Amino acid sequence: xxxxxxxxxxxxxxxxxxxxxxxxxxxxxxxxxxxxxxxxxxxxxxxxxxxxxxxxxxxxxxxxxxxxxxxxxxxxxxxxxxxxxxxxxxxxxxxxxxxxxxxxxxxxxxxxxxxxxxxxxxxxxxxxxxxxxxxxxxxxxxxxxxxxxxxxxxxxxxxxxxxxxxxxxxxxxxxxxxxxxxxxxxxxxxxxxxxxxxxxxxxxxxxxxxxxxxxxxxxxxxxxxxxxxxxxxxxxxxxxxxxxxxxxxxxxxxxxxxxxxxxxxxxxxxxxxxxxxxxxxxxxxxxxxxxxxxxxxxxxxxxxxxxxxxxxxxxxxxxxxxxxxxxxxxxxxxxxxxxxxx
Amino acid sequence: xxxxxxxxxxxxxxxxxxxxxxxxxxxxxxxxxxxxxxxxxxxxxxxxxxxxxxxxxxxxxxxxxxxxxxxxxxxxxxxxxxxxxxxxxxxxxxxxxxxxxxxxxxxxxxxxxxxxxxxxxxxxxxxxxxxxxxxxxxxxxxxxxxxxxxxxxxxxxxxxxxxxxxxxxxxxxxxxxxxxxxxxxxxxxxxxxxxxxxxxxxxxxxxxxxxxxxxxxxxxxxxxxxxxxxxxxxxxxxxxxxxxxxxxxxxxxxxxxxxxxxxxxxxxxxxxxxxxxxxxxxxxxxxxxxxxxxxxxxxxxxxxxxxxxxxxxxxxxxxxxxxxxxxxxxxxxxxxxxxxxx
DNA sequence: TTGAAAGCGCTAACAG
DNA sequence: CTGTTAGCGCTTTCAA
Numbered sequence: 001x002x003x004x005x006x007x008x009x010x011x012x013x014x015x016x017x018x019x020x021x022x023x024x025x026x027x028x029x030x031x032x033x034x035x036x037x038x039x040x041x042x043x044x045x046x047x048x049x050x051x052x053x054x055x056x057x058x059x060x061x062x063x064x065x066x067x068x069x070x071x072x073x074x075x076x077x078x079x080x081x082x083x084x085x086x087x088x089x090x091x092x093x094x095x096x097x098x099x100x101x102x103x104x105x106x107x108x109x110x111x112x113x114x115x116x117x118x119x120x121x122x123x124x125x126x127x128x129x130x131x132x133x134x135x136x137x138x139x140x141x142x143x144x145x146x147x148x149x150x151x152x153x154x155x156x157x158x159x160x161x162x163x164x165x166x167x168x169x170x171x172x173x174x175x176x177x178x179x180x181x182x183x184x185x186x187x188x189x190x191x192x193x194x195x196x197x198x199x200x201x202x203x204x205x206x207x208x209x210x211x212x213x214x215x216x217x218x219x220x221x222x223x224x225x226x227x228x229x230x231x232x233x234x235x236x237x238x239x240x241x242x243x244x245x246x247x248x249x250x251x252x253x254x255x256x257x258x259x260x261x262x263x264x265x266x267x268x269x270x271x272x273x274x275x276x277x278x279x280x281x282x283x284x285x286x287x288x289x290x291x292x293x294x295x296x297x298x299x300x301x302x303x304x305x306x307x308x309x310x311x312x313x314x315x316x317x318x319x320x321x322x323x324x325x326x327x328x329x330x331x332x333x334x335x336x337x338x339x340x341x342x
Numbered sequence: 343x344x345x346x347x348x349x350x351x352x353x354x355x356x357x358x359x360x361x362x363x364x365x366x367x368x369x370x371x372x373x374x375x376x377x378x379x380x381x382x383x384x385x386x387x388x389x390x391x392x393x394x395x396x397x398x399x400x401x402x403x404x405x406x407x408x409x410x411x412x413x414x415x416x417x418x419x420x421x422x423x424x425x426x427x428x429x430x431x432x433x434x435x436x437x438x439x440x441x442x443x444x445x446x447x448x449x450x451x452x453x454x455x456x457x458x459x460x461x462x463x464x465x466x467x468x469x470x471x472x473x474x475x476x477x478x479x480x481x482x483x484x485x486x487x488x489x490x491x492x493x494x495x496x497x498x499x500x501x502x503x504x505x506x507x508x509x510x511x512x513x514x515x516x517x518x519x520x521x522x523x524x525x526x527x528x529x530x531x532x533x534x535x536x537x538x539x540x541x542x543x544x545x546x547x548x549x550x551x552x553x554x555x556x557x558x559x560x561x562x563x564x565x566x567x568x569x570x571x572x573x574x575x576x577x578x579x580x581x582x583x584x585x586x587x588x589x590x591x592x593x594x595x596x597x598x599x600x601x602x603x604x605x606x607x608x609x610x611x612x613x614x615x616x617x618x619x620x621x622x623x624x625x626x627x628x629x630x631x632x633x634x635x636x637x638x639x640x641x642x643x644x645x646x647x648x649x650x651x652x653x654x655x656x657x658x659x660x661x662x663x664x665x666x667x668x669x670x671x672x673x674x675x676x677x678x679x680x681x682x683x684x
Numbered sequence: 685t686t687g688a689a690a691g692c693g694c695t696a697a698c699a700g
Numbered sequence: 701c702t703g704t705t706a707g708c709g710c711t712t713t714c715a716a
Contacts (some may be wrong), residue, residue: 001399001457001693003692003693003694004693004694004695005693005694013702013703014702014703014704015693015694015695015703016694016695016696016702016703016704016705017701017702017703019694019695019696020695020701020702023695027701027702028701028702029701029702032701032702044475046451046454046455046475047455047693047694048396048455048457048692048693048694049455049456049457050392050395050396050401050455050456050457050692050693050694051396051692051693051694051695051708052693052694052695053392053694053708054390054392054393054396054692054693054694054707054708054709054710055693055694055695055696055707055708056694056695056696056708057343057708059392069417069420069421069424070414070417070418070421072412072414072417075411075412075414075417076412078411079411079412079438082411082438086448091435091452091456092436093433093435094434094436096421096424106428109388110433112388113388113389113390113391113392114391114392114433115343115390115391115392133386133388250618250622253622254622276592276619277618277619277622277623280592280595280596280619280623281619281622281623281624282623282624343709345708345709345710346709346710346711347709347710355686355687356686356687356688357687357709357710357711358686358687358688358689358710358711358712359685359686359687361710361711361712362685362686362711362712365711369685369686370685370686371685371686374685374686389709389710390708390709390710392708392709392710393692393708393709393710393711394709394710394711395692395710396691396692396693396694396708396709396710397691397692397709397710397711397712398692398710398711398712399692
């Protein structure tokens with residue numbers, strides 16, 4: 001390991017000067033600076049981040065804690081964060097909580113030891129509590145809000161997106177529209193549920209609690225929830241389903257298939273969050289798409305601005321996009337002229 | 343930040359003893375140890391990893407460098423690595439190279455400053471070169487081999503998997519079987535191509551270079567390659583396609599759709615690497631599946647064993663699994679008894 | 685079994 | 701503009 005001292009020696013300056021030449025070149029005379037840079041280059045010097053961070057009481061790194069790295073939505077969030085962080089010379093320490101508060105706690109503990117400058121977190125229900133482990137650390141909550149007072153958040157307009165989707169189903173004539181919602185102790189689920197509710201109201205449809213089933217965001221949860229809803233007695237069974245996230249949408253589609261229901265003829269379905277899967281399956285799924293990469297990138301930019309002492313908006317909402325594809329259709333198939341004339 | 347000194351003070355011992363009590367408890371008298379642990383607990387002490395690593399000239403962290411975190415296969419590799427590392431108390435510093443050697447170089451440079459104990463890397467063609475930045479660092483090559491002499495590798499049996507897939511197509515009666523292969527400067531592509539070649543040979547089919555098109559592992563590459571192959575004159579057009587990775591398989595399927603070719607009637611297709619997408623699309627894609635999670639987990643275990651001074655196998659190959667679904671069918675559809683009797 | 689002291693590599697005060 | 705000095709928090713001799 002080549003140290004700064006080695007560089008200093010070769011350049012015939014003190015370590016302090018070498019340090020300055022490398023990190024704050026304007027404080028050093030031109031000639032000296034060049035000697036140092038030259039020496040660093042020939043030796044292949046790479047600063048020891050650990051020593052620097054120890055001295056400066058903080059490393060040029062950021063924590064990123066997501067709840068499910070296998071979920072393409074989260075992978076995309078992470079990419080957005082990483083790209084921005086890297087461009088600014090920050091290292092990202094990424095952790096995965098699997099939606100478990102205990103894992104989040106451990107992630108925070110580990111992170112603490114690394115003295116990160118800031119944290120971007122997709123909260124779990126215990127984030128509020130766990131963040132006590134990291135006092136005074138600038139935090140951006142991504143995708144969801146933990147409910148901490150004064151928290152900075154970067155999210156999408158969940159309520160509007162959900163409203164749009166459910167209104168669409170209502171406009172297609174569906175009167176029994178079910179919802180597979182996430183955990184109601186998570187803000188996105190609450191907001192999407194709120195949009196669902198408002199859309200029903202505006203369409204003059206009753207809100208029926210028995211048509212709303214919560215799940216824990218995974219495929220298996222969506223499958224179970226859909227199964228429960230779709231095996232209700234015919235008179236009560238929903239003719240359309242709005243599903244609260246991408247993983248559960250997969251599960252819901254599989255459940256429908258298992259029950260022999262064809263989309264969109266026997267069941268209309270709209271999912272929240274787009275995916276390649278939704279685009280390419282047959283029929284392609286109508287979705288409320290989220291700008292995942294932008295969310296991640298924006299969260300990171302916001303954090304870096306915050307670190308830079310700039311004032312940043314408390315809360316940002318990015319827009320969702322409604323993408324109409326083939327999984328939602330009118331309740332009663334258009335009767336052909338002949339059939340209609342009987 | 344609570345330091346070890348704070349703990350020591352509270353426990354009325356020297357920092358040295360406090361350190362020992364926490365990291366090598368057997369060196370400390372029972373009573374003292376308990377006082378220290380108690381003090382650490384009440385203060386919520388968390389060791390400063392930076393200081394510790396600086397002192398010990400190495401941090402309890404591992405580098406993980408993958409080439410495309412958005413690819414679910416890589417996400418799964420990463421999860422396998424992370425889970426094992428975390429269980430052993432290691433922090434994973436993850437980087438993404440987007441298949442770009444320059445990004446890999448930067449990742450290595452950044453990593454170096456963090457003094458990781460070891461590295462797990464999915465190599466790019468320049469890994470051989472870039473690894474000079476990290477001399478003496480234990481390295482496991484994951485999924486692909488860089489070709490470095492003496493490198494430790496954890497991979498799948500690409501050649502066998504490819505052979506199996508292509509033999510299957512040949513057995514179905516296909517005689518013009520195309521391959522969309524990866525970059526031939528990457529070991530997986532070479533090996534899968536080798537399997538393709540051997541399967542043709544064993545089936546008594548000629549190897550036709552014009553039916554083999556390379557791509558850079560992304561969806562767009564697969565699409566372009568498939569388009570090129572499928573627009574050949576009818577007599578030359580392949581009736582079956584073997585695609586070298588999951589992303590390119592998506593592209594190939596989309597290209598076929600654009601050209602109005604139906605799977606498997608107009609074109610048989612087998613992909614390498616399974617995905618949810620391949621499972622749920624219509625028709626479901628026949629694939630050579632890889633144990634991605636196990637690959638990652640095994641790579642990490644191997645690295646940790648290596649760090650622990652154990653002797654580990656130079657090279658490990660995990661088995662692929664051939665999963666027959668609906669995208670590959672006999673060349674000529676089974677004639678019905680009637681049609682066959684003319 | 686415990687403590688004193690040194691030092692990992694770096695940077696920030698403070699002189700000069 | 702540059703060098704000297706000190707110290708970030710921890711672990712590890714060495715000595716008691």
